[in-house]
Amino acid sequence: MGYDLEKIPLQTSPHSTYQDYLDADTREVPGIFREVGNAVVDIADVSKDRYVDRDWYEREREVWEKTWQVACREEHIPEPGDYHVYDIGKRSWLIARNADGSISANANTCLHRGRKLRLESGHADEFRCPFHGFTWSLAGELAHIPCEFDFPQIDKDNFNLHQAQVGTWSGWVFINPDPDAMPLEDYLDPIRRHYEPYKLDQSFLGSHVAKVLDGNWKIIQEAFMESFHSLDTHPQIVGTVDDFGCQYDVWEGKPHVNRMLVPFASASSYVIDQVTEQDVYDDWTGRKELGQDDSAYILADGETARQATAKARREACAAMLGEDMDHVSDAEAVDGWYYNVFPNLMFWGGYGPNMWYRFTPWKDSHEQTLMEVGFLLRHPLGQPKPPPAEMTFLSVDQKWSDAEELGGLGFVLDQDTTNMAAIQQGLNASYKEGVTLASYQENRIRHFHQTLDSYMPKK
Template sequence: MTAPTERPADRPTDRPGRRPGLFDQARPDRSPGPSYQDLLDGDTHDVPAFLRAEGESDFGVADIPARYYLDRDIAVLEKERIWKTVWQFACRETAVANPGDTVVYDIADLSILLVRGEDGVLRGFYNACLHRGRQLRHEDGPATELACQFHGFCWDLHGGLKRVPARWDFPHVTDDGFALPQVRVDTWGGFVFVCLSEDQVPLRDYLGRLTELDHWDLEGRYVEAHVEKLLPCNWKVAQEAFMESFHVVTTHPQLLRGIGDANSQYDAWGWISRAITPRGTPSPHLSYEPTEQQIFDAMMGLGLDDPRILELPDDATARTVIAAATRKRMRESLGEKAETLSDSECVDTFFYTAFPNFHPWGSYNRTCYRFRPNGFDPETCFMEVLVLSPFAGERPPDAPVRRLGLEDSFLDAIELGPLARVFFQDEFNVGFVQKGLHTLVEHKPGVSFGAYQETKIRHFYALYRELMDL
């Protein structure tokens, strides 16, 4: 747990929720309007010290070759140099909480089997029978042994050889030589990670700054919803749509009165990047400064003609009103801790990335993403959305995975609530991005990302190109 920091005395706090002018310009390479640090200055509560930190954000302005999204050879190379070398999120711990629980995790053309043994130890095995290579398991669920359904070779939950049919015909098979090969497994924040390389650093070292999320207890959450969607684009195209707030002005214009999209802060450290998008403050893209009532209404999802949920007092700000309501709502699951939450923790959006494809959100936003290639097909991928919710009392059961195909829509995932519409807007874009890239390469070989607002993407490619040796 990170201790709160005291507000510096030289930073103005003349009124709760103080918001500098919409068109203030602090530095020439940032958008007009209040920075995230400005908003923290006006917070009514102490803020966690780590939110004051600012990481690296300069990763150059070079174009990224479009072929990274289109070539099957690149997808094959990613298996060798990315998926076989990094730590990657495989499942939640609750999915393998009890002896005999198993989970199948597939990446590229590889399959990993996670198994909780009778001794309570969580192990990861390459999911293939050592006889003829058939997958030992193709779906999650409890098991008392790991038996191949082709010829019956069988292993115990520790990976030890248990049974060989017609053993007389296999004098060359030994117990030691036929133990299931294992992969590295570790846990953090209620997540299970696997790593196929012995050379990679330990998980905690790899996650680094991501562990500041311990402040919000991701381990103490349950999976309220889990949706997997097959998308018509490369996995990198898909995740890039969720690594910046630059797209809000065009893709989610209904949010602009209540979100400081272009005033987001972007930071990177090691394998980790972070973005913080302030809410309860208007977008600098607007040509006018909305009232606090208009900001509040926009954050409530109201249209201009919709009846108001609440009339704000003249001296109130949308940020402080929503923060107070959030503390009240969170008392049931957090108890007295809810009263210590800063306005920022209650209102703003914190979205992290652990290279290459794990995207948990901070505070109590509850959202977590994972993006995976669909085998070696560079034109399709899987996007997963997990909603991780706090709870009081007994842990609720995790929701089953809802799987949506190419012809389905996020709008079908009613368990996502209002988020389903937002994801649909993003889903609508990514297929056209993939199609457009095939045309782009005819006259422009690369993709031109912004220098700051797309920091998280540029940080990703700094790591990606180094590992891929491109």
């Protein structure tokens, strides 16, 4: 951190927009970065009941009944008979790989007396209920009724497990319980199109860390939807992350996807007058803190920290994929691509490693969240997908930084975590009826709530 926080001026003005960064790129930037989304979103306060009221949470169940949501990764269920238990709110789903390679999402509840069919993920030829032995195929078709003579009332053609729709994209397995839902391909507009070139079919779950946090799932998620909090929550990053240069995109007619593009290896307007490009580079690479020799890499004349970082990233990426990556722009190689897919997935683009987050209510609580974080890696073309990383489940007393697989990100997440329970407590205590959001830097949060409102049942 080569700057003095005391010297930050009270008023700052943006020195660069994200589009300015693109203009200075050393390569041609893909058109997707030029798709600026400035759809108008209502700037009225967002009501606080959605964070604090149990009644809101009860009505919000409808969201999980109507939306496409990530249940697991394809590599969690690679072989026929593999199944994954996905719990959401009071619902539970058995995501199973069928003999023909297709995937089924079966309601994880026995049609006899309601026992949950499986408590944990695993492998099976069929789903036999451990209580009395009613049995269904992997695809949820009725296979066996014990003492069938005793159940004359059962219509065997109408006793299959309840199904959700299933779709896959980039290795993610999505389900949607709504039989009338729009196709997943349309739902994922424009992220699906934007990520097309990045070989996500070669991706696999390289790391997976989870922790239960105090706070409504939306509070936790929204902490990652803006860079406005950088200076006060993460003062160590303003020398290398340009919060003012972020682009926040909300597109007309695209309710389920929005994004934030974050210039990395670039100083914030807060400190840009205090640092050199070499300072930014040294700070970004962590070399000073690591006590390494400052002369290990000196930027060439006119070279920016961002350009030098892009060069190194291209080389790392080429080694990972076994392909020439010289065409990759600085923006693709360096920046943070915070795309959100409604309701609860955040997933980075580019050639990876791709960071992802998921936020789900924990054990059907409106005041606790299971937050999961990880990275997708790539395997070389033609090679089988490696098995997914085991989930590291942090205890209440453990920090994100205790998870070695998160590297330096863990410390940043620990800083974010310090706000979360306090937000829930503050909202519970507040006399104010809503939260007041910035018109630009927090427009994605308002966009999220606009979409949320559209799924909420009327009172």
